[in-house]
Amino acid sequence: MASSRPGPRRAAAPTQLAPQPKPTISVEEWEARAPLGDLEARSIADIKTASEQIPWPSLPSTPLALQRNKPVAGSRPDTPLSGSASARSATHALHPKQSIQTPQQFYDWFALIDRSVAHSQESHFRAHVANVSEHLNACDSLMENIDLVDREVDGMLDGWRGVEEGGKNLKDACEKLLEERDKLLELTEEIGIRLEYFQELEHATRMLNHPGESLVLQTDFLYMVERVDICIDYLKSHRHFREAEIYLFRYQQCMTRAMTLIKMYFVGSLRALSVDVSKRLYEKDVSPTAQMHLLYTRFKTVSTQLLPLLSELERRARSHPQELSALLDECHTAYFSARKSLLVGRIMEEIKGLDPSRTELVDQYLETLCDYLYDDLRPRILHEPRLTALCEVCTVLQALMVLDVASVHGEEDDDDSPIPSNNGELTVDLDAAGARRVRGLGKLHISHLLEMVLQDAQTRLFFKAQSVIQSDIRYYAPRPEDLAYPDILVGKPIIEVPYDFN
Numbered sequence: 001m002a003s004s005r006p007g008p009r010r011a012a013a014p015t016q017l018a019p020q021p022k023p024t025i026s027v028e029e030w031e032a033r034a035p036l037g038d039l040e041a042r043s044i045a046d047i048k049t050a051s052e053q054i055p056w057p058s059l060p061s062t063p064l065a066l067q068r069n070k071p072v073a074g075s076r077p078d079t080p081l082s083g084s085a086s087a088r089s090a091t092h093a094l095h096p097k098q099s100i101q102t103p104q105q106f107y108d109w110f111a112l113i114d115r116s117v118a119h120s121q122e123s124h125f126r127a128h129v130a131n132v133s134e135h136l137n138a139c140d141s142l143m144e145n146i147d148l149v150d151r152e153v154d155g156m157l158d159g160w161r162g163v164e165e166g167g168k169n170l171k172d173a174c175e176k177l178l179e180e181r182d183k184l185l186e187l188t189e190e191i192g193i194r195l196e197y198f199q200e201l202e203h204a205t206r207m208l209n210h211p212g213e214s215l216v217l218q219t220d221f222l223y224m225v226e227r228v229d230i231c232i233d234y235l236k237s238h239r240h241f242r243e244a245e246i247y248l249f250r251y252q253q254c255m256t257r258a259m260t261l262i263k264m265y266f267v268g269s270l271r272a273l274s275v276d277v278s279k280r281l282y283e284k285d286v287s288p289t290a291q292m293h294l295l296y297t298r299f300k301t302v303s304t305q306l307l308p309l310l311s312e313l314e315r316r317a318r319s320h321p322q323e324l325s326a327l328l329d330e331c332h333t334a335y336f337s338a339r340k341s342l343l344v345g346r347i348m349e350e351i352k353g354l355d356p357s358r359t360e361l362v363d364q365y366l367e368t369l370c371d372y373l374y375d376d377l378r379p380r381i382l383h384e385p386r387l388t389a390l391c392e393v394c395t396v397l398q399a400l401m402v403l404d405v406a407s408v409h410g411e412e413d414d415d416d417s418p419i420p421s422n423n424g425e426l427t428v429d430l431d432a433a434g435a436r437r438v439r440g441l442g443k444l445h446i447s448h449l450l451e452m453v454l455q456d457a458q459t460r461l462f463f464k465a466q467s468v469i470q471s472d473i474r475y476y477a478p479r480p481e482d483l484a485y486p487d488i489l490v491g492k493p494i495i496e497v498p499y500d501f502n
Helices: 006-017 028-034 038-052 066-069 081-088 103-121 125-210 211-216 219-237 242-283 288-321 321-352 361-381 387-414 450-473 485-491
Strands: none
Touching: 006 219, 066 103, 103 125, 125 219, 125 387, 211 219, 211 242, 219 242, 219 288, 242 288, 242 321, 361 450
């Protein structure tokens, strides 16, 4: 029996207690994923040692039910057991349902007892296996949750990347929109700047249509003229703009009209002033001081008002000579006509009142005027860079001096003749009937007055000629294009000139 007892127990244990292997993971993968430390290895070794030293169970001499029904010491032996106790012992799982009569029944009953003992001894292993199974299930659940979280994190990462990429695209689009906006703003500003040159026409036309001669005295008038001139220059340099020629023509019309208004106001002011001064001069008992005031001070007073307008007209006439030079000439003509009408009579009276025997006063006066002429011509002559201009000045001055010398000899011949000549002479008729004519001032000699101007011109001409000779002749350095003159002649097209044999 001893040899046959362990057989059924060892044969039955693997069939009931062996855990089912996981189909999705192997032992190597498990140990690779969850390596054991020293403490876990020692615990498993202790459990293995304890499981190998399981003591054999002791078999009772009497059935377990009989031991339970055995009377306790001190009780009455003749006390019968109750029917319920015997019923419970009769219904125990290990109690044989029938009395054991054969060895086979005993072996069956013993195998049942052996399995029960083995099951009771291996219960902690089953509990451990169940606990491990629960842990495996929990780990599987955790793995599933981790996979789910991993998928969620991947989704969130993909979403974040999409948001980041969308943000970058939105940023790039916003930057492009800002650049386009800046370009459009710059384009709008440039268009506005260019449109100002066209929109100024409406303001100029509206101002010029304002009635009244006092328009030229307004503060905005000269500013408007300046703006019109700027617009004309701009449109001349941008003729490729649409309708630029039309606006240029209309701006020129506005400029001409503005300058015409200046001319009309200037001429009208001079005429009104001349008429007023003439009336005052022809009045009786006008003192010389009053005449000087009327002839000069009144004109100086008016000049402060007319000078800016005439200066503007002169400046515009230099810029646009074809359109405005005629207006400036009319202003000059009107001024000199007004001054001539007022001063000629007084000058003639002064000349008639000169003493014929004292011409040195006139000479001194003319010398004074020549000093002013000399002060004006000398800096121009000294700063003149052109040899041709200096040569012309010297020629003209020498010609005047030669003519003056020739006229002196002519006067000496005329002094011998009984009838005086009026050519180059100033004569005064003192007799109203013309019976007696007195010789006036003689011929004025200007040769000695122009001598200093001629000397300065000749000196400047000498030094300028010496400088040109030094730079262009003595120290001349030929350039490659100067030495390539034969090539120029060879490459120059031949112009056939018809020859007339007659």
